[in-house]
Amino acid sequence: MEAAAVNRDESQEMPGSCTCNPDLYYPESLFNYAKVVSFRCPKALFQIDETGAAVRLRPNICLPSLIMDELLMHFVKDGKVDNAFLYLLGQAENISLKCAALHGCDDISDDGLKALFKHNLQSLDISDCSGVTAKTMENLLRCKDSLQHLNIDFCRGIITKEVMQNFNFTNLMSLNVNSIQLLKFETHLVEQFFSQLKNLTSLDMSNQVQVHSTKSLDFLNLVAGQLQSLVLYNCKPKLITDSWNIICSMPRLQHLDVSQEPTGMTFGQPRFLTNVITPQMLSKLAESTPTLRSLDISRHNLGSWDEELADESDPNVYVQSSIPGLKRLRRPLDFIGMWMTRWIDGVPPNEDQRRQRSKHTHVPAEKVAGGLTKDTLLVALEVYTERRRRFSKS
Incomplete structure (x- = not known):
């Protein structure tokens, strides 16, 4: 009885244990095991130099996006992502990447990101990356047919007049432009910008300032029929009240933050x-x-x-x-x-x-x-x- 109790306790602690019968357990899948090894021991995948930085992928190693997407987030969390690492990911033939979450990476620039865009990215988060400029938006057009989610929160210099005119991400579904003052541009440019986003369903325009009394959010009419999520957190109150009728005309709206x-x-x-x-x-x-x-x-x-x-x-x-x-x-x-x-x-x-x-x-x-x-x-x-x-x- 004591031995059975011990086995029962141990099975409950196993990561893949079966909850319906404590005497049985399912072992970890090979996929989950590969992820754990990748996170805990980068040397198994990469050749590491004396500073601890990854310099190249080991021969005969193949990393699908299911692993590489999470591995990149792990490297970001540990502060190990810089231009050199992005060059590595861009040059490696046996790496597939779909989602690049690079929030707060101050050691990356336009050149490093350009190397990463050889992958047909579906999601890119470069929020709060201080070294990124409008050049990245020009380079990102390489992914215009695949990109569905883009977060450029707090990248204040990334949107220019030229970017507004050529924002040809027609498959984009989610866009975060928090603290990027779109209203500083001429009204026809903002309207041209949003008229290109035929599939946009989620929009975050937090912290918009009404730079002039004639400025408004009337351009939201262009996407009112398709938006499901709209975030206007900390926008100037008059912008919100003046656009309330537009907000109320969104038949598919599920989330609103004002x-x-x-x-x-x-x-x-x-x-x-x-x-x-x-x-x-x-x-x-x-x-x-x-x-x-x-x-x-x-x-x-x-x-x-x-x-x-x-x-x-x-x-x-x-x-x-x-x-x-x-x-x-x-x-x-x-x-x-x-x-x-x-x-x-x-x-x-x-x-x-x-x-x-x-x-x-x-x-x-x-x-x-x-x-x-x-x-x-x-x-x-x-x-x-x-x-x-x-x-x-x-």
């Missing part, structure tokens, strides 16, 4: 924005986008706890909601972000009072990110990992 960030630690700064997104605007959004599943409206005025709309919603048609403006949802959302809103701000500070109030409060979402309860705070910490300033004490 949340705001505190502008600083200035004393007396308001905790939430007033009359930017009103209950009436939310009501129109709920009625106009039947596919909406995720919504982030952090730091907006959502109305008080006890505020009621003039017309009561039919409980047989609409979900139960204590938030003015979301009474017109026909089904609960999967997620709602409500960090630092007036609605959350009005929660009684006493824990007992808060618990009592929560019993009579209906938030129409499966997951809620905010400061209402311990659970909603944990969700906020999970989903806002890249927005740390949100948790700073103001």
Whole structure:
């Protein structure tokens, strides 16, 4: 019996153990084992010089994209990716690469990336890479037929007038241009830019500044019929309110982020924005986008706890909601972000009072990110990992 118990415990610790019968286990697949060896012992795949850098692929080694994509991420995490390593990946004949995630690699440049583009990349993430310029976008046209996902977040010098005119990535489905000020270009260039993106379904245009009062997001009309995800995080509030009718005309929209960030630690700064997104605007959004599943409206005025709309919603048609403006949802959302809103701000500070109030409060979402309860705070910490300033004490 003791021996059986030991075997049972050991089988539960095996990576490929069978959960239905603890006396049996499935061994690791050869594929998973190959990945583990690749990550733990690069010398098995590459010839390593005295500095620990990989200089060439060993003879008779073949790395398919299923392994190489993850191996590249592992090298990035360890800070071992530079131009020399990208040259190696570009010159090796027995390497296949589809997804290149190079976030934060400051030691790579346009030349190194050019070597990498010999692979027909489907996904490229060069966000926050300080050495990348508009030359990379010109070189990337080699992958224009295969590229589906592009993240150039915080690559501020990468988009030029010439790039706007020749952005021929017609198969691109996901684009992240966070902090790249597209509105600084002439309106017809921005419209030409988006008119080329026939298959775009996900767009992140966070941190856009309205450089002139005549600038707007009207160009979103060109992709309104196809967008499923739109992120306008920390954009100037007037840009959002002026484009609200366009947002409400997106029939396939599933995720919308119009949340705001505190502008600083200035004393007396308001905790939430007033009359930017009103209950009436939310009501129109709920009625106009039947596919909406995720919504982030952090730091907006959502109305008080006890505020009621003039017309009561039919409980047989609409979900139960204590938030003015979301009474017109026909089904609960999967997620709602409500960090630092007036609605959350009005929660009684006493824990007992808060618990009592929560019993009579209906938030129409499966997951809620905010400061209402311990659970909603944990969700906020999970989903806002890249927005740390949100948790700073103001």
